[in-house]
Amino acid sequence: MEKIIGSCCAATALLALVSSCTEEQKRPNIICIVCEDISPMVGCFGDKVAVTPNLDEFSKSAIRFTNVHSNIGVSSPSRYALITGRYPMADGANYMRTLGSPDQKPEGVQPYSVIVNPDVKCYTEYLRKAGYYCTNNAKTDYQFTIPATAWDECGTDAHWKNRPEGMPFFSIFNIEVTHESRVWRRTNEKLSVNPSDIVVPPYYPDNDIVRHDMAVAYFNITEMDKMFKKLVDELKEANVYDNTIIIWYSDNGGPLPHHKREIYDRGTNVPFMISFPDGYKAGSVSDRLVGFVDIPATILSLAEIKAPDYMHGVPFLGKYASKEERQYVYGGRDRLDECIDKQGYIRDKRYRYVRNYYPGTPVYLDVKFRLSMPMMNNILELNKESRLDSIQASFFDNKRLEEELYDLEKDPYELNNIVNDKSYSSVLERLRKDYDSWIETYVPDWFIPEKDNIKRILPDGKQPFAAAPEFSMKDGLVTICSQTEGASINYRIVEENGNKGRWMIYSSPVQLKNNENIEAVSARIGYKNSKVVTFK
Incomplete structure (x- = not known):
């Protein structure tokens, strides 16, 4: 993976700005x-x-x-x-x-x-x-x-x-x-x-x-x-x-x-x-x-x-x-508002495999936000009164297995878990293997609990600011940097009469005309934007 570090270097890793309107219009x-x-x-x-x-x-x-x-x-x-x-x-x-x-x-x-x-x-x-x-x-x-x-x-x-x-x-x-x-x-x-x-x-x-x-x-x-x-x-x-x-x-x-x-x-x-x-x-x-x-x-x-x-x-x-099409798509769910759960899935064109990390719990989560919906309250009331059929009541059953497998061609509503059906054992083994490979390759840190992850990224509990832009001039060209690793920089030209141009992303040293100033702000995902700094 190519790593972008320091904003002066970061800009060169991105595509250069197209300067000609004629070229842009292509x-x-x-x-x-x-x-x-x-x-x-x-x-x-x-x-x-x-x-x-x-x-x-x-x-x-x-x-x-x-x-x-x-x-x-x-x-x-x-x-x-x-x-x-x-x-x-x-x-x-x-x-x-x-x-x-x-x-x-x-x-x-x-x-x-x-x-x-x-x-x-x-x-x-x-x-x-x-x-x-x-x-x-x-x-x-x-x-x-x-x-x-x-x-x-x-x-x-x-x-x-x-x-x-x-x-x-x-x-x-x-x-x-x-x-x-x-x-x-x-x-x-x-x-x-x-x-x-x-x-x-x-x-x-x-x-x-x-x-x-x-x-x-x-x-x-x-x-x-x-x-x-x-x-x-x-x-x-x-x-x-x-x-x-x-x-x-x-x-x-x-x-x-x-x-x-x-x-x-x-x-x-x-x-x-x-x-x-x-x-x-x-x-x-x-x-x-x-x-x-x-x-x-x-x-x-x-x-x-x-x-x-x-x-x-x-x-x-x-x-x-x-030219090669995907064989699989992947995903999973975690905390949903105040409710905690963890599931992962892999799906090909016919089958879906689900892994449950909280087996023995219901699929239904009592998310408060959803309780404003009339049909949700109606379904809950019918379940309380034991007036749902077996398919409808399964939403609330404490019977989730560790694994689920569905044949969407035969079961488009995904109601029949066939994970224990021996005739699908080769399908199950294939999807298990590719699901585990996805975890190892792309999301190995997924199992860090949310509270621990917050402490890892915010050790003092405070969201950091991107370091303010720093300017230097050589041969009439203004270079802009930030000490925050990976930060990008927005800048705009301020004319002598005070008119301000549009914000642009910094990619290379900027030529200023006489009596023009330049404003800049640093930014990085997860950080607060820096203060706007003016170079005169």
């Missing part, structure tokens, strides 16, 4: 439209209940990927993978929300920002280095405070329209209307589907409360579909649609019990589509296995940037796309 714009908490509950993915006309139409010009999997069925650890290209359990980032409210954490765990190896960057830095204007509107939730160098703009007003003329853009828009919390917050909305038309899966009791919450989830997906169209229409209205790659996906599986927070298909399998300006493979379907760690590497590849060696992901499209 690169495609890229936009990611990311929704929250949905499994493939979309018409073009085969859901006959979903009302999603805009995504269905978009699918005709896009590639539909049916085998894309998050590393966990919940947002924060997934977003860590989506911004770094690394398995969150490799870096102590697989817990549900290291930042945020202490009320959603076990006793003794206070909010903290994950600190990782100094070579790890938000992948958007590489895009910014290559001349892209990068915006995020507006969710982050990365498990660490946002480095100043991650985005040109990040917030509710961030938009590719704000870029300087001639610059290609990379933009993420997060649509939150499908989030789990919207199931109870939007329960009184006029529904887009008839609850009686819904197919209730066998792990739910079939009653009016369950059907209503499922219908609300479908209604939220319909609203997201409209918001998707609005964002695409903005590209067309600005005459940039014909040079823009559009990517759409969800941050994890569905919002309902048995979906979110689980590491079975209903929690990890997400819909994913991508369209190209030239119509590349328009309307096609791919069952290629893709993990969330692959997405940053692929976006860099689409921008003709080679992914750094520290990324765990493999590009599946673009200039550097791997």
